Each structure stands twice: as structure tokens, then as C-alpha cells.
Amino acid sequence: MHLSPAYKTIFKNALEKSSLKPTKQREHIFSLILNKKDHPTADEIYTRSRETMPSISLATIYNCLETLVESGLIRQVNFERESTRYCPNLKPHAHFLCKDTGTIYDVDLPASVFDTLKKHLPKNFQPEQIDINFNGSIKKINNNS
Amino acid sequence: MHLSPAYKTIFKNALEKSSLKPTKQREHIFSLILNKKDHPTADEIYTRSRETMPSISLATIYNCLETLVESGLIRQVNFERESTRYCPNLKPHAHFLCKDTGTIYDVDLPASVFDTLKKHLPKNFQPEQIDINFNGSIKKINNNS
């Protein structure tokens, strides 16, 4: 579980831009999220982290996740009041929660969709973030010819 | 604090469609949310409710809000991990949270925007709900001539 040289540079630069240190724990958590591209909760990340870094604490998980979000390396995803989930996909995209399985899917969206949305805001509203969350079910595809 | 005859009918019909009873408490909470068109939390609704119905309990607030949401009379609004807020506006719209004041604004959107969003989903994804949340600041309009 470790970062490619390319991501290591991205990681260090993002943190140093905010004068934060690229610590072992921060890198460990970042690499875990990057390498398994789902949308884990803090607690899932805690469990996965301890497999290879048994001494890490839950408080550190929360601290590091906050740091990674603030540095722009990962995104938070919230559905209703469920635990916050974390997402390494930095391209513009929406999220779809399947209410049958609980799985969250990335839905890629062209930048134009976000631009259109912004056009509907009053001129003095200045959005910093736009979250688009779908909620529904996924129909099984019929595979019989 | 009470419902117009038109809304009283809507209220009764929506509940009876799910074989739920149009109780005093449910009507009280619904009218509070309808008459002050902001986005109150359960706790704010609790405080407002007790002004005219001092014996209502917080558990009832939560129970009634859940019932009203399930009946389609109000919507839930969630930003990050903040307390859930409730919205009486049933037209298609998005929400904008001003991070300076904490105020949530309704942003009306034409149905076409939601249709466009749906077009970007894989064909077997069947959305039941779409939440669009903006997060940012609101620039003061310069009123000097």
C-alpha cells in the first residue's frame, strides 16, 4: 500500500501549500483511499489502516481525513445523516447511492452541467462547492439474450 | 398558526393516502413549517411548537417530521453533518447554504435541469431523488448609486 511517485509529489505539494507536513499517517490514509476506489467511512478507513499500521488511532483518522479534504486531495460525500464518506475522484462528478445495496457510484458529469447550474443562481451568489446526489435503485440488466 | 382550507385538504389527503391520521401535532408542525418559509431544524421546530403547544415532546417532533416527509408534504435538506433541516417548497429546486450566515436559500430550477442530469446516468440507474446543494458566500450588493 503506497503511493506512486507521481501521487507522492501531488501529495507533498498539496500539503506543503498549506504548510502541513506529509506525515506517515496522512500518506498511509491517502494511499488507502486512492488504491481502493470506493467511498469508505472513517471507521472503514480505520479498520483498513490498522491492518498495516496497527498503532494508528481513530482520532488520527479523523484528523488526517480533515487535513486531506482541506488540502483538496480527497472529497467528502454525505447522504442524509449517514456517516461521512470519502472520495479520491477529483474530476467533476455526482454521486448515486443505491438504496438496495448502500453502494455509492461516481457519475461523471461534463463541466458544462455545473456551469448551467451556476447560471441559475442569483448574480451575487458565489458557490464554492456544488454537490449533486442521486438516490435510487439500480435495475438488474437482463443477460438472457 | 393554522392551515388554510386548501392546505388542510392537501394535508389530510396526503396522510390518508398512507393510512396515517391527521393529528393535532402533525398539523401543528406542518403549519409552522409552511407559514415561516425558512429551513428549520427539528430543534427549532420544537422550540416554535412549544410556544403554542407547550406539551409537545421532542420525540413527537421527530416522529411527525418523519411522517410528513414520508407523505411527501415536506422535504429534508442536509448539508454535511449539520442537523437535518426541513423545507415546505415542493417545486423542483436546489439549496444554497451561505457559509457566512448559515442561511439556506431556495434556488428554483426548471425541470429541464433535472432531466439533463438524469440523462448522464447509466440507463439502468433509476433515481428516486436528486439533491443539489450549493455551498458558498453571498456578495453584498453595492447600494451606493
Added chain:
DNA sequence: AAGTGTAATTAGAATAATTCTAAATTAATT
């Protein structure tokens, strides 16, 4: 190398929104 200062990590306690439980109340039905 030892000492200093600051940031990060850690364990565990605290918080707070929400949900749960079980009893009491209400309202409809026989």
C-alpha cells in the same frame, strides 16, 4: 549531541443529533 519549539498523534472523555423503548394517551370500532 543535547536542547528548544512546534506540529502531529494518541487515548479517552465529551458532545449532540437522532433513535429507541416502554408506558400513557387518544381515537376509532365493536
Added chain:
DNA sequence: AATTAATTTAGAATTATTCTAATTACACTT
């Protein structure tokens, strides 16, 4: 009136997250 089912209620329980205070790690100076 008695029976039943739904709703309300008070208070306890839950749980994700935040907070606190102590420890550790590490860069920089002496």
C-alpha cells in the same frame, strides 16, 4: 363500555464526530 390500534410522550440509549490534555516526532538551534 370494552377492545383495539395508532400516536404521543419521557427518558434512556446510540453513535458519529469532536474535544482535551498528554505524549511523541521532528526540524532547527546551540
